[in-house]
Amino acid sequence: MPDxxxxxxLSLGRRxxxxxxxxxxxxxxxxAEAQPQGKVWRIGxxxxxxxxxxxxxxxxxxxxxxxxxxxxxxSLEWEIRFAAGHPEQLQRLMAEIVASRVxxxxxxxxxxxxxxxxxxxxxxxxxxxxxxxxxxxxxxxLARPGGNVTGSTFEVAPEMYAKNVELLALVLTQRPxxxxxxxxxxxxxxxxxxxxxxxxxxxxxVSLQPFEARTPDDLPRAIAAxxxxxxxxxxxxxEPMYLAQRDTITAAATTHRLPAIYPMxxxxxxxxxxxxxxxxFKLWRDAARYFDKIFKGTKPEDIPIELPSTLDLxxxxxxxxxxxxxxxxxxxxxxxxxxx
Numbered sequence: 001m002p003d004x005x006x007x008x009x010l011s012l013g014r015r016x017x018x019x020x021x022x023x024x025x026x027x028x029x030x031x032a033e034a035q036p037q038g039k040v041w042r043i044g045x046x047x048x049x050x051x052x053x054x055x056x057x058x059x060x061x062x063x064x065x066x067x068x069x070x071x072x073x074x075s076l077e078w079e080i081r082f083a084a085g086h087p088e089q090l091q092r093l094m095a096e097i098v099a100s101r102v103x104x105x106x107x108x109x110x111x112x113x114x115x116x117x118x119x120x121x122x123x124x125x126x127x128x129x130x131x132x133x134x135x136x137x138x139x140x141x142l143a144r145p146g147g148n149v150t151g152s153t154f155e156v157a158p159e160m161y162a163k164n165v166e167l168l169a170l171v172l173t174q175r176p177x178x179x180x181x182x183x184x185x186x187x188x189x190x191x192x193x194x195x196x197x198x199x200x201x202x203x204x205x206v207s208l209q210p211f212e213a214r215t216p217d218d219l220p221r222a223i224a225a226x227x228x229x230x231x232x233x234x235x236x237x238x239e240p241m242y243l244a245q246r247d248t249i250t251a252a253a254t255t256h257r258l259p260a261i262y263p264m265x266x267x268x269x270x271x272x273x274x275x276x277x278x279x280x281f282k283l284w285r286d287a288a289r290y291f292d293k294i295f296k297g298t299k300p301e302d303i304p305i306e307l308p309s310t311l312d313l314x315x316x317x318x319x320x321x322x323x324x325x326x327x328x329x330x331x332x333x334x335x336x337x338x339x340x
Contacts, residue, residue, distance in 0.1 A: 044097035045106040064288025110188040127151030131189025150303040158196035177206035180234035278308035
């Protein structure tokens with residue numbers, strides 16, 4: 001089992017907080033309806049999620065744009081479509097956005113970038129958290145992207161997922177070290193993350209067994225199969241469909257008493273045990289810098305791809321208590337947020 005003293009640095013600071021849901025925020029419109037004055041920049045976005053699911057991140061991006069003088073309804077307009085969990089619709093929606101003559105395109109993940117690149121080779125595309133953009137041929141390199149794509153990436157993901165195995169093994173120190181990995185093999189860029197987990201397992205003294213879930217209907221069955229296979233916890237690999245189904249996933253993990261570690265905070269807020277990964281809200285807010293540079297004349301091919309600067313560790317003590325787990329004090333001391 002991993003030695004708490006050997007766990008590498010996570011993020012600085014720690015905040016205890018109570019999670020609250022502001023329903024009114026989700027009901028707010030995307031942009032104020034006002035008569036544009038002067039130059040109005042138009043950004044297109046075809047989301048794999050629903051309007052309500054994407055709204056928290058979208059608000060962060062709008063805040064970042066406002067800070068730079070781009071005010072919705074005055075100097076900024078959005079052209080947005082929602083695939084709402086139906087990736088087969090993404091290409092058609094992206095084609096509609098390109099036809100509407102936007103100035104730039106927001107493409108949060110690989111599937112969005114691929115659809116955008118297929119729809120246009122000239123309109124600038126800003127990624128938010130794509131996986132392995134060089135390996136997946138979304139850009140030529142991180143320093144010199146080339147083409148019409150720039151933005152940020154989940155490039156630290158392989159290292160991050162190796163750390164996730166380590167963190168979960170530490171929590172389960174009194175249990176048999178047999179862990180599962182929940183993943184979707186059809187998701188672009190996910191295999192390096194799977195291999196990072198598998199490579200880390202031997203040195204941590206744990207065994208790992210992958211479980212596939214390609215559709216929402218597969219998720220409850222995959223988690224139930226883990227329990228039948230004597231798995232005592234699992235690592236979830238990044239997948240947009242999983243994020244949309246996070247309530248289903250965390251509920252099934254609780255039902256089968258399977259502690260799990262997730263790649264972002266929305267899972268712990270939905271009842272998951274631990275999350276460790278980039279702060280998506282910060283990534284979305286930072287995306288405003290890319291649009292600002294593009295609108296001021298810099299070509300996407302000349303704007304370097306950025307990696308996440310911090311990784312947040314979040315622990316849900318309510319979930320830990322329901323699972324009968326005691327989180328090591330050394331790990332609690334490293335947490336950026338503790339949900340009580």
